[in-house]
Amino acid sequence: MALVFRLETVNFKKIRSIAKVAGTMVTIGGAMVMTLYKGPVVEIFHAHGHHAAQQTSSESADQHWVLGTLMLLGSIVGWSGFFILQSFTLKKYPAELSLTALICISGTVEGSIVTLIMERDFSVWVIGWDSRLLAAVYTVSSENIC
Template sequence: MGSLGAILDQSKPFLAVLFLQFGISGMSIITKFALNQGMSQHVLVVYRHAIATLVIAPFAIVLERKIRPKMSLSVFVKILLLALLEPTMDQNLLYTGMKYTTATFTSAMTNVLPAFVFLLAWIVKLEKVNIRKLHSQAKILGTIVTFGGAMLMTLINGPMLPLPWTKSNNHHVFSSASAVKQDPIKGALMIIFGCFCWAGFIILQAITLKSYPAELSLTAFICLAGTIGGSIVALAMEAGNAAVWSIHFDVKLLAAVYSVRYSPFI
């Protein structure tokens, strides 16, 4: 029994990551479905982080009331930059790229994220690389393979799977916004630039946590700043189209609420 318990303990991190990946895959599918039904990707970013702020802020206020450091100008500037990189730039680019491609394509392309994080960490000297050591060689090889796989995805254009919601008799469900022409190259470039912003966010977040070690509070501040920044982008991109802000108890609301759980910084 002792050996079995040890095996189960060692497998917990793997199972956690596995279930997380299933959840993220579900998020991609639900998000793509909401976008196909006419939801603006820019409005989705706003709603997602507004809900995240409301969910996380109470926990941050209660659980970190005794350990929360004082806000300094340096930390405040970093929070603004973090909100610009990940909630605002990354997710607007990512969801727009998803509109031009598919949920599967987007999930596959975001696999370049670890490679970007490795390269940026190397540049800012958070990651040490010794070409003579095996683990460094493995990281470099993994980075090359990751980029190669992402580039290969841009050249593949497989057949459309005959899923229930792709049938022509369900076409009335989709609005005119779902008729965006598929453009894998354009979508891939947006997703790659989004991942680059995401990688920058991860690096800056690690640096910020050293001077502001209150994870929940930092997340709440980033979500709040991201909501404000996303609102500015959405108002600019959807000017004169007030209808895109309407939301009901449907897949659009589900996309906004579901994605909060799998936000990259929660």
């Protein structure tokens, strides 16, 4: 997408351009392998009812792998479009920290609204000593790194 909008140039005589193209191909190839590979389910966190969860998740994965692949591709296109839009915005509005704060606030508000609409059970907002806490800590730490 960056090539289409002339934000990037590719010169195959330079190692930098070759690395960008190779990195893009490896990333897209890895994402496609992860979505199209139909192997055994890998459990990272073992839950109670292990066998029932594995059977349900494998049946669900068999039914929706095409939809999941399309959603992943849409996510990749949307994410790259966001970066292109951000680069155009930064050319006209050079206050990077203000723009970052605005993006984070609008993402928080949007995510909260979608969650309130989609989730009828308010217990999903409770953070306990499980993967929900890990997800919250990871989100906060990854935002601080950027």
